[in-house]
Amino acid sequence: MPLDHPLLFKSLCYVDGHWLHSDDGASIAVHNPADQSVIGHVPMLGERQITAAVDSAQRAFANWREQSLENRAALLRRWAELILQHQEDLARILSQEQGKPLAEARGEIRYAASFIPWFAEEARRLYGQTIPSHIPGAQLGTLKEPVGVCALLTPWNFPSAMITRKAAAALAAGCTVVVKPAHETPYSAFALAQLAEEAGMPAGVFNVVLGEPQMAMETLVKDARVRSVSFTGSTRVGKLVLQAAAEDVKKVALELGGNAPLIVCADADLDHAVQVALDAKFQTSGQDCCAANRILVERPVYEEFLQRFAKAVRGLRVGPGHDERNQIGPLMHQAALDATAARVADAIEQGARLLAGGEPHALGGWFWQPTLLADVTDAMRIYCEENFAPIAGVRAFDTLDQAVAMANDTEYGLAAYICSNRVDVVHPLIRRLDHAMVAVNGTKFTGHPIPFGGMKASGLGREGGTEGFEPFVETKYFCIHHQGQRYS
Numbered sequence: 291m292p293l294d295h296p297l298l299f300k301s302l303c304y305v306d307g308h309w310l311h312s313d314d315g316a317s318i319a320v321h322n323p324a325d326q327s328v329i330g331h332v333p334m335l336g337e338r339q340i341t342a343a344v345d346s347a348q349r350a351f352a353n354w355r356e357q358s359l360e361n362r363a364a365l366l367r368r369w370a371e372l373i374l375q376h377q378e379d380l381a382r383i384l385s386q387e388q389g390k391p392l393a394e395a396r397g398e399i400r401y402a403a404s405f406i407p408w409f410a411e412e413a414r415r416l417y418g419q420t421i422p423s424h425i426p427g428a429q430l431g432t433l434k435e436p437v438g439v440c441a442l443l444t445p446w447n448f449p450s451a452m453i454t455r456k457a458a459a460a461l462a463a464g465c466t467v468v469v470k471p472a473h474e475t476p477y478s479a480f481a482l483a484q485l486a487e488e489a490g491m492p493a494g495v496f497n498v499v500l501g502e503p504q505m506a507m508e509t510l511v512k513d514a515r516v517r518s519v520s521f522t523g524s525t526r527v528g529k530l531v532l533q534a535a536a537e538d539v540k541k542v543a544l545e546l547g548g549n550a551p552l553i554v555c556a557d558a559d560l561d562h563a564v565q566v567a568l569d570a571k572f573q574t575s576g577q578d579c580c581a582a583n584r585i586l587v588e589r590p591v592y593e594e595f596l597q598r599f600a601k602a603v604r605g606l607r608v609g610p611g612h613d614e615r616n617q618i619g620p621l622m623h624q625a626a627l628d629a630t631a632a633r634v635a636d637a638i639e640q641g642a643r644l645l646a647g648g649e650p651h652a653l654g655g656w657f658w659q660p661t662l663l664a665d666v667t668d669a670m671r672i673y674c675e676e677n678f679a680p681i682a683g684v685r686a687f688d689t690l691d692q693a694v695a696m697a698n699d700t701e702y703g704l705a706a707y708i709c710s711n712r713v714d715v716v717h718p719l720i721r722r723l724d725h726a727m728v729a730v731n732g733t734k735f736t737g738h739p740i741p742f743g744g745m746k747a748s749g750l751g752r753e754g755g756t757e758g759f760e761p762f763v764e765t766k767y768f769c770i771h772h773q774g775q776r777y778s
């Protein structure tokens with residue numbers, strides 16, 4: 291892959307300021323999901339080397355936490371500047387290993403960079419409190435302190451932004467980190483490490499390791515020196531992380547699965563609602579925890595919405611991410627393709643109307659045709675399971691009470707979308723939805739200043755926004771007794 295900055299394509303882990311092969315030579319091939327070609331081989335570290343990354347983060351913590359805010363912020367800002375300076379290379383690396391179209395990859399790199407200066411600045415406001423004393427003569431207060439070493443476990447659907455959203459908060463708060471990216475998309479993580487090194491990040495502050503997934507997760511999460519774990523991925527694995535972290539009662543932030551509803555009310559501008567549905571469902575080829583998997587449309591506009599949406603879905607251009615004209619990339623694995631085929635077959639068998647797609651794409655490999663199924667029901671897998679694919683299911687509703695019941699009828703509670711221009715409809719809906727993030731008349735809602743996260747099986751804690759510091763700081767209370775005073 292021709293890059294302006296060839297060093298950004300690194301096939302090595304990064305520990306204690308050194309680039310590492312695995313001790314025993316173990317490695318794994320990374321594939322381009324568009325054609326299954328091998329991009330390169332990356333090391334799979336063993337337990338000893340992963341533990342060494344925790345050693346290095348633990349050593350670096352003492353000095354990093356004592357740095358002045360200004361020093362830490364300046365270094366983080368330099369890292370973000372380098373990310374933006376090399377955004378085109380980073381987007382190419384990301385698109386090649388993840389499959390998303392280049393325009394989306396560029397958007398992700400800008401999104402990834404945006405968290406860093408924001409947290410660097412926001413760290414100035416990690417205020418403690420002075421507390422009016424209930425003890426005669428004593429002075430009471432709190433301090434916000436960094437927890438220590440943090441393990442950041444990140445997914446393949448957003449290989450850059452999920453690292454910086456966690457790392458920026460942790461590093462700005464004074465913690466050190468060991469990142470374990472998904473083994474499908476490690477190159478974006480190594481490129482971020484390269485730029486961290488160029489920015490002058492001290493050895494041990496930012497480490498990137500890869501290893502057999504379960505062993506790597508357990509080695510990091512069960513190490514007593516790791517005081518906080520932040521994980522983005524499936525609810526199934528999130529529960530394992532939570533169990534493993536319980537052993538030492540660590541802080542845990544989990545950003546897990548979703549099954550977002552989009553409620554289209556009869557008063558909505560239908561062309562705009564179609565665009566919202568298209569963006570909310572089909573970005574990242576539908577492989578997004580915020581994807582609108584259950585599109586609920588008020589009966590009077592149901593058929594008209596379906597007609598316009600079907601036309602738009604049929605118009606989506608599918609192909610490899612590096613071709614600027616393509617809007618939908620491949621799925622990540624053969625397993626994802628098989629699961630997609632099974633969900634579509636299940637829906638059709640149970641009576642869903644197929645209005646677009648429905649088959650593997652003629653390009654072959656892991657490409658699937660953008661698919662639209664109408665009249666879906668809660669008995670269908672496409673409706674009740676998180677579907678990480680470019681397949682949309684639409685269902686009619688008659689009353690807002692019914693729409694709320696349908697929207698909330700899921701174990702998940704991450705994102706929800708509403709299309710309506712009526713304030714008396716939108717406000718009550720926002721309050722009644724059991725979903726932690728509600729977007730109205732649009733899909734752009736994420737970003738550095740907002741608390742991203744879910745309720746129910748969608749997770750614990752928030753990332754981004756002022757809440758984004760919480761997994762990485764402790765509140766320390768102090769009580770200073772003035773000499774000679776006694777509590778009575």
Ligand SMILES: O=CCCC(=O)O
Pocket residue numbers: 447448451577578579580736742
């Ligand atoms: O899939 C997870 C995160 C998506 C986002 O931050 O928009």
